[in-house]
Amino acid sequence: MEVITILFLISQLPIFQGVNKTSKSLFIMVSFKLIYIFILLSVMACLDDKSNYDYKDLNDFENWDRNGVSNVDSDYTLYPGEEILFEPKVRFSIDSLNPDASYAWYLGKEEEKTLLSEQLNYTYKAEEIGEFTLLFCATDNKTNVTFTKEISVDVIASWKYGWMVLSRSAGNESQLSMILSKKQKISVTVDGKDVSRDTVVYVGENMNIVPNLGRGPRRLVENFILPTVHGMLVEDEVMVLQESGPVELDGNKLTPVGYAKNEFFDGIPDHFDPVDAVLTFDGKWLLNSDNYIYMANLSVAIDLHSGFYLKDASLNGKKVKTLLPYYKGEGNYLIVGIDENDTYFGIVNDGECGYNSTDYVINPLNSVGACAEFRDDYENDLFKGVEGEFIFHAWANEANYYTSPAYFSVLDQNGEYLWHYYELDYRKENDKFYLTEESSESGQIPASIMVDYKCMAFFPWHEWLLVVSSDQLHFYDYWENRIINLASLPQFNSEIVGLAVKDYDSYYGTLNAHLAVALKSGEVYIFEVKYDSELEEMELVELYHKDGFGEIVDIECKFGQGNKPGASSMY
Secondary structure (H helix, E strand, O other): OHHHHHHHHHHOOHHHOOOOHHHHHHHHHHHHHHHHHHHHHHHHHHHHHHHHHHHHHHHOHHHHHHHHEEOOOOEEEEOOOOEEEEOOEEOOOOOOOOOOEEEEEEEOOOOOOEEEEOOOOEEEEOOOOEEEEEEEEEEEOOOOEEEEEEEEEEEOOOOOOEEEEEEEOOOOEEEEEEEEEEEEEEEEEEOOEEEEEEEEEEEEEEOOOOOOOOEOEEEEEEEEOOOOOOOOOOOEEEEEEEOOOOEEEEOOOOOEEEEHHHOEOOOOOOOOOEEEEEEOOOEEEEEEOOOOEEEEEOOEOOOOOOOOEOOOOOHHHOOEEEEOOOOOOOOOOEEEEEEOOOOEEEEEOOOOEOOOOOOOEEOOOOOOOOEEEOOOOOOOOOOOOOOOEEEEEEEOOOOOOOOOOEEEEEEEEOOEEEEEEEEEEEEEEOOEEEEEEEEEEEEEOOHHHOOOEEEEEEEOOOOEEEEEEOOEEEEEEOOOOEEEEEOOOOOOOOOEEEEEEEOOOOOOOOOOEEEEEEEOOOOEEEEEEEEEOOOOEEEEEEEEEEOOOOEEEEEEEEOOOOOOOOOOOOO
16 A cells, blocks of 8 residues: 555656646556565575574585584504594484485595595594595585584504603613503693694503613613605604613514614724714714714615714714704704813714705715814814813704704803803805804703702793702793792602603694603603793692602603604694
8 A cells, every 4th residue: 555655746746747647547557566576486485594594504514524423533543453432413404403414524635535434424444654634524415415524533643652761671671661642632622722732642661672672771862754745644753861871762563673783885993982972864973982973874865874884983983971952854964062172073974865855865965963162263162172161961952954953051160050051053164064052051950959869851932941859849930030930840759760841832832831740660651741920839730640660760751753852732
């Protein structure tokens, strides 16, 4: 009625004056029909929109991924031989209680996939090492629309990551054990909301893995192939230094793959007795008990036994007191040592492969093994003719093409303890290499945390020093000269004999470091180190505790890959 009234009024406008009655009636009739059609189309469009809305509500992929399937995570870590039962709970926004759906499980992504099962629930068995993708599909039989969820499964060797414990048996035999770790999803609350986060959990241990390993255990050193190589099943090796001679173990199986005594080109040196080592993908350096260095120059960056040691001592027979801990990563090209004159020197380690190299042969035009020393006129008593006794050294960053390698050392000077953070590098002039000081910062460690000193550990990314004295743990912020308060002191029933750290370089600061503590009783604790910046307080959260490791000689984090010591990821 209102539409007709409006049309009648329009017909009375001046523009229609003079137009006969029949024409006016025709105009009103045609207009009414047009408006009727318009209204009809609008109603149909609304109905169509509603249909689209329902369709979208039922079949929205994002909605599906967020609310439509539960009880299944996006990634898992398994050991070979392990099984996992997937029991997804499927929910559609319409017909949620009794969905008319069919299901399928595939191996691989959409482009190329292999059907595994057409049941809702599926048991996956890890059979070989590698990274795999499972595809879970649910099809709405009413619309034939298929929803998918990708699940990443990382099948790793059980001994690839974790903590290595070197012990001495009652008969002085070397015993190597592993604390096993996995990456796992946990639910945490952030800003009042539950979110999923990756974490590392410790799932057990394997004791005395390697039979007849050797005698007289000393220490452990991990070595890595070229970090940028992907797809290699074995990416690291572990050298066990011991009185019976160094042995290198496969990083996955922990089986012997090399003996230093068998890798000399021209015979074993007299009094061969290595006590320490620096190992990289392009060279190996063994520090002998008589302070000589023996070097092997490698030729292939993915074969850690592609070179031989020489019988003659390297560095022109230079006597060396200490080789500093070293992490080459993807760019650190300088090994640092301290000679018998308490003076620092460097060893060039510039081996690298050609761009887009497929055989990973190290460019023979390198200077690996060359000695770099300070100029004769160089003066800094923290690097040249150092007075006192070094009690601790650690690498302090992941040096790259733009950052010089950094180190952290602690020096005992007649009962006063000096910390020293420094960056060293080298340059070449007239075919000679010179060591250069890029930075040097030092300070005094409070005497109160050094009483009855036992051992130390260093957190390279969080920049803390951990001191064990009087059988207590003391966290020290050396930049601020501040002892960090511990919310609660862990109580140990035995003397602390060793520490090891897995620190995380996280841009967002969401990953906390892990700390391993070894006791004289044969016990090992692993803690998550949580720092509250507002309270300026440290909390140690116990993640693992086990005894039975025997007389512990050394404990080390096993990183498994050459790019992981400085990585922000869990592994």
